[in-house]
Amino acid sequence: MITDPDSRGTRVDTGVGPGTTARVGGGSATPPSAGWQPLAGPALLDRLRVTGRPRPSVDAALVGNLRGYLDRGLDDVAATVGGPATVVTGHRLTAALACGIHRPDDGVGCPPISAPLACGALVGVLFRQWVTTGSFDDPFDDALEGLSIDGHQAPVVAWIEGLSAARRSELRAEVGRQADGIRQRWPALDPAWLPRTREPIRVELAHGRVELAVRIDLVLGRPAVLDASVALVEVTSALLRPGHRDDARLGALAETLRSGAPPFAVATYSTRTGELDVEAVTPELLVGAANRLVAGVRAMIPGGERSAAGAAPWCAGCAAELFRPAASTVTSVSPVRAARPAAPDVLVDVPEELAA
Amino acid sequence: MTVTCVAASGAVDRPDGVVTADDLSAVRALVVDGIAQAVSGLADGPSVEVTLSSLRRARTEPSSIGAPYEEFAWKPVFVRRSLGLAAVQACVEGRFRAPSVAVGPVADDAVDQWRRTGWRTFHWEPWFAGLGAGARAAVLAEAVTWASALWVAFDWDDAGPRARFGGADDLWTCPGNSGIRLKGRCEIRLDRSGHTRPTDRARRGAEELVSVSSGLPGDAVDEELAYLALVAALCAPDRPVPLRVLGLWPDAGERHAVHVDLELLRRAAARVVVSVAETVDARVRVRQEPVRPARDPAVDPAQVAANSSFAPLASGLPAAVSGISSTMSS
Numbered sequence: 001m002i003t004d005p006d007s008r009g010t011r012v013d014t015g016v017g018p019g020t021t022a023r024v025g026g027g028s029a030t031p032p033s034a035g036w037q038p039l040a041g042p043a044l045l046d047r048l049r050v051t052g053r054p055r056p057s058v059d060a061a062l063v064g065n066l067r068g069y070l071d072r073g074l075d076d077v078a079a080t081v082g083g084p085a086t087v088v089t090g091h092r093l094t095a096a097l098a099c100g101i102h103r104p105d106d107g108v109g110c111p112p113i114s115a116p117l118a119c120g121a122l123v124g125v126l127f128r129q130w131v132t133t134g135s136f137d138d139p140f141d142d143a144l145e146g147l148s149i150d151g152h153q154a155p156v157v158a159w160i161e162g163l164s165a166a167r168r169s170e171l172r173a174e175v176g177r178q179a180d181g182i183r184q185r186w187p188a189l190d191p192a193w194l195p196r197t198r199e200p201i202r203v204e205l206a207h208g209r210v211e212l213a214v215r216i217d218l219v220l221g222r223p224a225v226l227d228a229s230v231a232l233v234e235v236t237s238a239l240l241r242p243g244h245r246d247d248a249r250l251g252a253l254a255e256t257l258r259s260g261a262p263p264f265a266v267a268t269y270s271t272r273t274g275e276l277d278v279e280a281v282t283p284e285l286l287v288g289a290a291n292r293l294v295a296g297v298r299a300m301i302p303g304g305e306r307s308a309a310g311a312a313p314w315c316a317g318c319a320a321e322l323f324r325p326a327a328s329t330v331t332s333v334s335p336v337r338a339a340r341p342a343a344p345d346v347l348v349d350v351p352e353e354l355a356a
Numbered sequence: 357m358t359v360t361c362v363a364a365s366g367a368v369d370r371p372d373g374v375v376t377a378d379d380l381s382a383v384r385a386l387v388v389d390g391i392a393q394a395v396s397g398l399a400d401g402p403s404v405e406v407t408l409s410s411l412r413r414a415r416t417e418p419s420s421i422g423a424p425y426e427e428f429a430w431k432p433v434f435v436r437r438s439l440g441l442a443a444v445q446a447c448v449e450g451r452f453r454a455p456s457v458a459v460g461p462v463a464d465d466a467v468d469q470w471r472r473t474g475w476r477t478f479h480w481e482p483w484f485a486g487l488g489a490g491a492r493a494a495v496l497a498e499a500v501t502w503a504s505a506l507w508v509a510f511d512w513d514d515a516g517p518r519a520r521f522g523g524a525d526d527l528w529t530c531p532g533n534s535g536i537r538l539k540g541r542c543e544i545r546l547d548r549s550g551h552t553r554p555t556d557r558a559r560r561g562a563e564e565l566v567s568v569s570s571g572l573p574g575d576a577v578d579e580e581l582a583y584l585a586l587v588a589a590l591c592a593p594d595r596p597v598p599l600r601v602l603g604l605w606p607d608a609g610e611r612h613a614v615h616v617d618l619e620l621l622r623r624a625a626a627r628v629v630v631s632v633a634e635t636v637d638a639r640v641r642v643r644q645e646p647v648r649p650a651r652d653p654a655v656d657p658a659q660v661a662a663n664s665s666f667a668p669l670a671s672g673l674p675a676a677v678s679g680i681s682s683t684m685s686s
Contacts, residue, residue: 129493132500133460142490149491150431191454194508196501202572202607211572223508258609 038274102317139179243316390629440503505606540587
């Protein structure tokens with residue numbers, strides 16, 4: 001059985017609208033309570049489409065202000081850092097902002113290949129397949145084929161192929177279970193929404209010294225004309241946690257800077273639990289994402305401002321710890337390296353840095 | 357992504373933008389002479405294919421020039437352009453509502469046709485036909501994402517009737533150096549003849565080229581886009597030089613258009629010569645490396661030289677080529 005090291009804590013339901021599963025606080029790294037049923041079919045799409053707030057207008061001034069805000073925040077970075085542009089991805093940003101306890105060993109957020117990570121990679125491929133074709137044959141075989149089609153994910157494929165029969169069978173079972181969830185909950189998407197998967201976004205910042213590079217698992221909606229019309233969905237095979245919201249917000253910021261219009265919603269969907277965590281995109285959300293980006297880039301550059309153990313306001317690991325039982329929380333905030341929490345669970349996107 | 361409406365994107369017909377036949381001859385001479393100088397002294401003419409991608413690499417990743425090519429193998433990213441273009445064309449023709457529902461049938465049609473006739477419209481048909489469901493879905497997904505970006509970039513009611521999708525690459529072989537080939541690949545050609553005055557012979561049949569690239573536009577996009585017009589003009593000198601080239605960078609939400617004139621073509625020609633020179637330079641360096649005793653004392657330099665097509669003049673070449681490079685770069 002593939003285990004989730006962060007499967008504890010409390011869950012907070014907001015009760016926003018009938019049948020919704022939205023959460024406050026960016027998720028709680030805990031499985032949904034008994035009796036709860038994930039949204040499915042039209043209800044799932046309605047949750048995504050109707051955020052409870054008016055969709056933001058396309059506002060050139062907002063985009064200009066955001067860009068100016070970022071450029072001012074990174075002004076000295078542009079002045080001092082030479083060489084190729086610093087490429088900022090979601091994983092690198094999270095790693096750079098982690099405190100001394102949660103900072104990954106490699107410093108860039110590229111975790112070792114593990115069963116959860118492999119599961120995430122496979123399920124990510126399956127989600128894409130479902131959106132594109134609306135069908136699976138054998139989920140595990142399909143996913144492995146999709147993962148193997150080019151050399152990009154070769155390390156993960158090699159790791160999977162090196163599993164013992166028993167471990168491979170466990171992985172197959174979990175992938176199949178999550179595939180069933182996708183099949184049962186995600187309806188066919190209207191072609192008029194232009195559903196597209198793994199859409200890359202690249203944005204230059206700090207006069208070209210910084211390059212923001214993200215990929216959005218699912219983008220829905222035509223480009224905005226007057227009002228925001230695009231929704232972004234990140235997919236994870238993990239339990240939802242605060243860090244997922246950080247990633248989704250970074251995607252919102254990147255999309256806003258790229259397109260000159262914000263998305264109206266960002267969401268994270270957990271294939272593991274079927275939860276869909278939706279946030280309406282507001283100026284406050286975008287400014288928060290910009291602040292986090294500036295802090296992360298400044299921590300990323302040589303000699304940057306890294307946070308000490310247990311003292312990082314943007315540390316996703318610390319945020320996740322807040323939702324753990326008390327004993328665990330006490331341990332996690334202690335500035336002792338040995339108290340490092342278990343490895344993060346599933347990432348649906350194998351970090352680009354890990355791929356060959 | 358910002359909607360790019362080509363039909364409303366500004367005046368294209370600029371009387372001063374027309375490149376005459378004499379202008380084109382002058383640019384052609386620049387390219388031919390520059391390449392001849394770049395490869396002068398080589399006993400065997402090198403084989404160099406200049407593409408938009410190689411032009412960009414020569415500027416942004418010069419260290420990658422001369423690196424050995426990976427053996428070709430089909431991947432989703434190699435299929436997405438041709439399949440995506442065919443899907444967009446099918447949508448423009450009203451056969452499908454959107455790329456997401458077009459790519460599958462378009463790919464199936466291509467495979468069916470290949471099975472029936474042996475004709476490969478896209479070349480990937482046999483490879484695609486052998487894929488399982490998962491791999492096939494990965495190919496289709498990549499094409500949907502690529503095509504959707506293009507689908508929303510134009511007002512197809514206006515551009516659709518004038519659009520020619522894909523098609524053969526423009527290929528021009530340098531006279532006197534048959535190993536040097538310039539390849540231009542644009543995604544769409546928009547016919548401008550409907551917008552020209554009937555008496556204006558120079559513009560009849562003129563086209564506007566559209567190029568779609570991934571990543572971010574660099575800082576030399578004008579010359580890079582003009583390169584596509586240059587190759588189109590060189591390989592079809594009897595046709596009008598493309599009036600304009602529009603570049604789209606969907607990842608970055610950027611678009612950039614250049615009006616093609618003599619000065620811009622000259623700059624593109626200079627980039628081509630620099631690229632060829634640097635490629636030749638890099639290959640010579642690679643060939644020379646095994647001769648170095650410090651690296652491999654067991655190698656007989658004389659034997660290496662005898663086996664090298666660059667051997668007769670290799671020792672004098674890099675400096676000469678570098679000289680050209682620096683001149684052209686400045």
